[in-house]
Amino acid sequence: MSQNSIHWFRKGLRLHDNPALIAALKDCRHIYPLFLLDPWYSTNTHIGINQWRFLMETLKDLDSNLKKLNSRLFVVSGPPTEVLPKLFEKWKITRLTFEVDTEPYSQSRDKEVMKLAKEYGVEAIPKISHTLHNIDRIIDENNGKTPLTYVRFQSVLKAIGPPKKPVPAPTKEDMKGVSTPFSEDHEEKFGIPTLEDLGLDTSSLGPDLFPGGEQEALRRLDEHMQRPGWVCKFEKPQTSPNALIPSTTVLSPYVRFGCLSARTFWWRLTDVYRGNKHSEPPVSLHGQLLWREFFYTTGVGIPNFNRMEGNPHCVQVDWDNNPEHLAAWREARTGFPFIDAIMTQLRQEGWIHHLARHAVACFLTRGDLWISWEEGQKVFEELLLDADWSLNAGNWQWLSASAFFHQYFRVYSPIAFGKKTDKNGDYIKKYLPLLKKFPAEYIYEPWKAPRSIQERAGCIVGKDYPRPIVEHEVVHKKNIQRMKAAYAKRSPEDKPITKGVKRKAAPIKLVLEKKAKR
Numbered sequence: 001m002s003q004n005s006i007h008w009f010r011k012g013l014r015l016h017d018n019p020a021l022i023a024a025l026k027d028c029r030h031i032y033p034l035f036l037l038d039p040w041y042s043t044n045t046h047i048g049i050n051q052w053r054f055l056m057e058t059l060k061d062l063d064s065n066l067k068k069l070n071s072r073l074f075v076v077s078g079p080p081t082e083v084l085p086k087l088f089e090k091w092k093i094t095r096l097t098f099e100v101d102t103e104p105y106s107q108s109r110d111k112e113v114m115k116l117a118k119e120y121g122v123e124a125i126p127k128i129s130h131t132l133h134n135i136d137r138i139i140d141e142n143n144g145k146t147p148l149t150y151v152r153f154q155s156v157l158k159a160i161g162p163p164k165k166p167v168p169a170p171t172k173e174d175m176k177g178v179s180t181p182f183s184e185d186h187e188e189k190f191g192i193p194t195l196e197d198l199g200l201d202t203s204s205l206g207p208d209l210f211p212g213g214e215q216e217a218l219r220r221l222d223e224h225m226q227r228p229g230w231v232c233k234f235e236k237p238q239t240s241p242n243a244l245i246p247s248t249t250v251l252s253p254y255v256r257f258g259c260l261s262a263r264t265f266w267w268r269l270t271d272v273y274r275g276n277k278h279s280e281p282p283v284s285l286h287g288q289l290l291w292r293e294f295f296y297t298t299g300v301g302i303p304n305f306n307r308m309e310g311n312p313h314c315v316q317v318d319w320d321n322n323p324e325h326l327a328a329w330r331e332a333r334t335g336f337p338f339i340d341a342i343m344t345q346l347r348q349e350g351w352i353h354h355l356a357r358h359a360v361a362c363f364l365t366r367g368d369l370w371i372s373w374e375e376g377q378k379v380f381e382e383l384l385l386d387a388d389w390s391l392n393a394g395n396w397q398w399l400s401a402s403a404f405f406h407q408y409f410r411v412y413s414p415i416a417f418g419k420k421t422d423k424n425g426d427y428i429k430k431y432l433p434l435l436k437k438f439p440a441e442y443i444y445e446p447w448k449a450p451r452s453i454q455e456r457a458g459c460i461v462g463k464d465y466p467r468p469i470v471e472h473e474v475v476h477k478k479n480i481q482r483m484k485a486a487y488a489k490r491s492p493e494d495k496p497i498t499k500g501v502k503r504k505a506a507p508i509k510l511v512l513e514k515k516a517k518r
Contacts, residue, residue, distance in 0.1 A: 002029035005095040009035045011130050012099035013058045014214040015065050017166035017261035020127035024097040025170055028178045032091055033066055037077040046382035049205055050350035052195055054212035054385050058257055059192045061213025071180040074190040081112050088120045097125045102135050102300050103389045132163035132262050132293050135300045146301025150282055153294045166264040206348035210253055217254035224249050225268050232278035234285050241355035242418055242427035252386035262289055299390030306393035315402045317486045319372035326371050328469050329364050330379050335468035337444055338418035339363050341431040350385035358399055362412040365400035366483050368470050373400035408483040411476045415444045434459050
């Protein structure tokens with residue numbers, strides 16, 4: 001029987017390695033590629049302007065790729081549970097396909113949608129392609145427990161075997177006998193809105209350094225894979241947090257929106273590694289994809305994963321509530337140039353290096369300001385192009401030493417850490433041009449410069465640039481004691497990471513941490 005299919009794009013905004021799209025095309029007469037602008041996200045999440053721009057560019061690219069197959073993208077606004085039933089009837093739909101999404105809201109939404117589909121006689125087909133593996137299977141393989149260390153996680157994956165090979169993008173051949181009914185007023189009815197249409201203020205938009213879309217993602221992937229020596233030697237801790245040109249791949253936004261399939265990335269790396277000596281997880285590029293998978297798994301298996309309260313694996317800490325300090329951190333006004341330069345880059349460009357994230361996250365939480373990681377999580381959710389629910393929550397818990405990483409006495413210095421890879425402060429000068437005339441010896445600590453040097457630099461500390469909002473040498477020692485007290489309050493069963501999981505792997509990310517501390 002010929003089917004009328006909707007393929008519902010959510011993440012997975014690509015044609016390559018899209019098994020749900022391929023399933024939609026099987027024995028199909030009419031295909032409707034659909035993207036829903038779900039108001040839940042605007043109400044319940046913090047989506048910044050850089051992310052909106054990236055998403056709209058990605059949708060344009062997707063529509064352009066669909067046009068090459070004589071199809072089009074249909075963009076509709078509204079809650080899925082209201083919009084989809086109307087479209088089922090209007091387009092006489094018999095099949096709905098989509099990619100599995102493991103986030104809590106997505107899970108409850110998809111449960112509702114599948115129930116509705118059944119009521120309307122529509123076959124719903126979810127397919128896994130946003131992660132390397134079936135996350136539920138990883139937990140099942142570990143006796144129904146969430147693996148809470150990277151080493152344990154790796155041993156579970158060993159039993160499962162390598163990820164499935166990616167499926168090819170549909171071709172014109174696959175589209176034979178399949179059509180997308182669209183009218184002359186398609187743009188008007190179902191076109192991709194502009195940022196202005198969405199009522200967004202574009203005045204704060206920075207340079208578009210990482211344009212969205214599958215074509216751009218694959219171009220960038222090809223570019224990196226043409227450097228086999230670099231790929232094989234890649235070790236995350238050896239890359240620089242304050243390089244003027246990114247020292248990593250910056251493919252994370254493309255993987256987050258699904259412009260690039262994680263499985264495609266994995267197998268392209270495998271091809272480059274084959275027959276060559278190469279770095280290994282956790283520090284290699286394969287290792288980075290496994291970190292992503294690890295946090296996706298913990299995000300599924302741990303209740304209330306993005307919160308401290310009700311999260312059984314998170315240390316319960318009595319964080320301070322200090323709106324002034326939080327605003328100073330968010331708005332790059334801490335008086336520590338390295339921290340402020342990172343937060344400026346984040347706001348302008350939507351991306352910062354992994355170790356730069358370490359530095360500002362430690363500073364906000366256990367290092368200096370003693371503000372909850374949940375507050376930092378919200379800011380990253382808004383400003384990072386690659387903000388991903390599971391990774392954002394997991395990394396904030398890690399860096400605040402609330403879960404996964406327990407060596408809370410290892411603190412990043414907001415002064416010494418940046419100097420290791422950028423003695424002259426070129427990174428600071430780029431993002432805080434106000435400080436560019438300070439000599440290297442004072443660029444990380446401008447408050448120590450004599451008044452005459454501040455005057456020559458055209459920047460008086462306390463007037464043109466803020467004084468440090470805390471005294472790092474004093475507060476970080478005090479905060480270590482506060483963290484020690486929080487750890488002491490944990491009940492005995494909380495202290496080993498989980499029952500039935502060996503403790504041996506707790507410090508695995510030390511490889512990343514050791515080289516990065518003061």
